[in-house]
Amino acid sequence: MSINPPESDGGLAKWLAARAGELLLAVRAEHGHADPAALKAAGDRASHEFLLAELARWRPTDTVLSEEDDDSRRSVSAGGGPTRLDADRVWIIDPLDGTREFSEEGRSDWAVHVALWHRHASTPHRLIAGAVGLPAQGRVLNTELPLRSRADRTGDGAPIRLAASRSRPPAFLTDLAEEIGAQLVPMGSAGAKIAAVVTGEVDAYIHAGGQYEWDSAAPVAVATAAGFHACRIDGSALTYNEVDPRLPDLLVCRPELATPLLAALSRQLSTANAGSAPSETSLVRKEER
Numbered sequence: 001m002s003i004n005p006p007e008s009d010g011g012l013a014k015w016l017a018a019r020a021g022e023l024l025l026a027v028r029a030e031h032g033h034a035d036p037a038a039l040k041a042a043g044d045r046a047s048h049e050f051l052l053a054e055l056a057r058w059r060p061t062d063t064v065l066s067e068e069d070d071d072s073r074r075s076v077s078a079g080g081g082p083t084r085l086d087a088d089r090v091w092i093i094d095p096l097d098g099t100r101e102f103s104e105e106g107r108s109d110w111a112v113h114v115a116l117w118h119r120h121a122s123t124p125h126r127l128i129a130g131a132v133g134l135p136a137q138g139r140v141l142n143t144e145l146p147l148r149s150r151a152d153r154t155g156d157g158a159p160i161r162l163a164a165s166r167s168r169p170p171a172f173l174t175d176l177a178e179e180i181g182a183q184l185v186p187m188g189s190a191g192a193k194i195a196a197v198v199t200g201e202v203d204a205y206i207h208a209g210g211q212y213e214w215d216s217a218a219p220v221a222v223a224t225a226a227g228f229h230a231c232r233i234d235g236s237a238l239t240y241n242e243v244d245p246r247l248p249d250l251l252v253c254r255p256e257l258a259t260p261l262l263a264a265l266s267r268q269l270s271t272a273n274a275g276s277a278p279s280e281t282s283l284v285r286k287e288e289r
């Protein structure tokens, strides 16, 4: 890979995700899997430091919101410079998504997320570029992928394949899958699951109960650029670079499945929350509380 990144924001996102992925593969090879906590910490740190250094080098006037950076999560900058809430351009990065799976030998469902939010973008999510690196799968998906034609699956009779967190699936998902005859596909990493929707390995991904902007920004940028549907589970728009970076739920799916899946979600959520105000905890499996 070349020493200098491409000039475009999309090219830079792809280059950063690919380079950080190479770094993570090297960390995994060097540390081995004997001490998962140490491996997770080393991977998070190496990828975060690399991405921050390269963004400072190639986009010195931009701002960064990163999972691994406590300062950037807050809306004030320690140095008194422009904060991410005042900035026009904010890179939203998750240096290692699916940290748990990264530490487990043989698993390839972990990812590097690099997205660029722009205040004056025309879409509700305002993500204008993004890349999802899947280092252990040897691929990087990005917003410059051409739109691919997909067969509409409406009425083909095959069960909907529904990706879900393998460790923290929403409590209502088993009932929802049963109601619509879907097959649940447990997988780690929001990026890996949304990439699986884009590549056609699954038809949809539903999450609820907790997540942050960096968990979904880059994969949502990639999925929507490729023509897939992405929204909150109540059908409202996903928005990024908010004061509070919590973004606890989402649906990403083939466009023709958005209406039936949102209808099924609405039925499940009204049942789950009957008699009580909706809350994040009411959406998480009991054993996770």
Ligand SMILES: Nc1ncnc2c1ncn2[C@@H]1O[C@H](COP(=O)(O)O)[C@@H](OP(=O)(O)O)[C@H]1O
Pocket (backbone or CB within 6 Å): 067, 094, 096, 097, 098, 099, 100, 164, 165, 166, 167, 168, 187, 188, 189, 190, 191, 208, 209, 210, 211, 212, 215, 284
């Ligand atoms: N209930 C919850 N609260 C906070 N974060 C959650 C969550 N469920 C999932 N996530 C985050 O979403 C990402 C994908 O989760 P999962 O693999 O379970 O689908 C993970 O990011 P990280 O690996 O970057 O921490 C995970 O921490």
Ligand SMILES: [Mg+2]
Pocket (backbone or CB within 6 Å): 067, 094, 096, 097, 098, 190, 214, 215
């Ligand atoms: Mg994450």
